[in-house]
Amino acid sequence: MAADATLPPASAPQAGDRLCAARGFLLDLDGTVFLGDRLIEGAARFLELLDAQQKPYLFITNNSSKDRRLYAEKLRSLGLDVPAEQVFTSGEAAALFLARTRPGARLFLAGTPSLEAEFAQHGFALQADSPEAVVLGYDTTLTYAKLSRLCRLVRAGLPYFATHPDINCPTPEGPVPDIGSTIAFVRASTSREPDLIFGKPNREMVEMAALRLGLAPGELAVAGDRLYTDIALGNRAGIPAVLVLSGETQPGDLAGSPYRPDYVFNHLGEAAGWLQACPPAAAGSHPARP
Ligand SMILES: [Mg+2]
Numbered sequence: 046m047a048a049d050a051t052l053p054p055a056s057a058p059q060a061g062d063r064l065c066a067a068r069g070f071l072l073d074l075d076g077t078v079f080l081g082d083r084l085i086e087g088a089a090r091f092l093e094l095l096d097a098q099q100k101p102y103l104f105i106t107n108n109s110s111k112d113r114r115l116y117a118e119k120l121r122s123l124g125l126d127v128p129a130e131q132v133f134t135s136g137e138a139a140a141l142f143l144a145r146t147r148p149g150a151r152l153f154l155a156g157t158p159s160l161e162a163e164f165a166q167h168g169f170a171l172q173a174d175s176p177e178a179v180v181l182g183y184d185t186t187l188t189y190a191k192l193s194r195l196c197r198l199v200r201a202g203l204p205y206f207a208t209h210p211d212i213n214c215p216t217p218e219g220p221v222p223d224i225g226s227t228i229a230f231v232r233a234s235t236s237r238e239p240d241l242i243f244g245k246p247n248r249e250m251v252e253m254a255a256l257r258l259g260l261a262p263g264e265l266a267v268a269g270d271r272l273y274t275d276i277a278l279g280n281r282a283g284i285p286a287v288l289v290l291s292g293e294t295q296p297g298d299l300a301g302s303p304y305r306p307d308y309v310f311n312h313l314g315e316a317a318g319w320l321q322a323c324p325p326a327a328a329g330s331h332p333a334r335p
Pocket of ligand 1: 073074075076077269270271292
């Protein structure tokens, strides 16, 4: 198949278009909104359009080591006025999920101070002598003492959760070990995998983000530049998945991918053009907002 065959037709969206019907959006950051220190073409226009159409959105990231305020500051430095609450991390998804399923539980958390603060805000006791469950984050403050205790508790059979699956984290100096490398360490020591991993591409990321937006998961669409995280997330959650070719994925990668974007645009500016062209029937096909 020619790579271009997967690109959407240049014609305008038709009535019933799934992207037009989406009531909220989940947006990847790196490669989608910015690339390094550069805002990607049309990203500001896309966000202005979502604001004008009253479609709420969250920026989603798997990095559970950083405070969401750092992302908001970066977006502001690029000229986007974004409150920190609009950044949704895998750490918040994990905290939200566990707050619903194990409210107030005593946890052993291997994470950065900002992840500890996230869990404390969600009502968890983190300094307990007898934890009831174990949560692993992308812990850039990890020590041998933490790893040893983590493995001891996992080996003892405590419920074991991880905020996301990434094996490496890209940096300007090259990849550095992310949480997936720690999961592999724990597996080598205990022969156990996490009972549940949050973050992209796992559907709990969509379910918890929907909860935050006050929408149903099925009312959302996701846009991102990576097939195996962003597009896989959309596929697993059954929501429209928009691939932008402004980051990692090249058009030629699509043919061999098990993950199928529902829409492919060169950048968010093209996605804005699509949304602007939505027929009134599609735009008015969902019930009025309460
Ligand atoms: Mg990306």
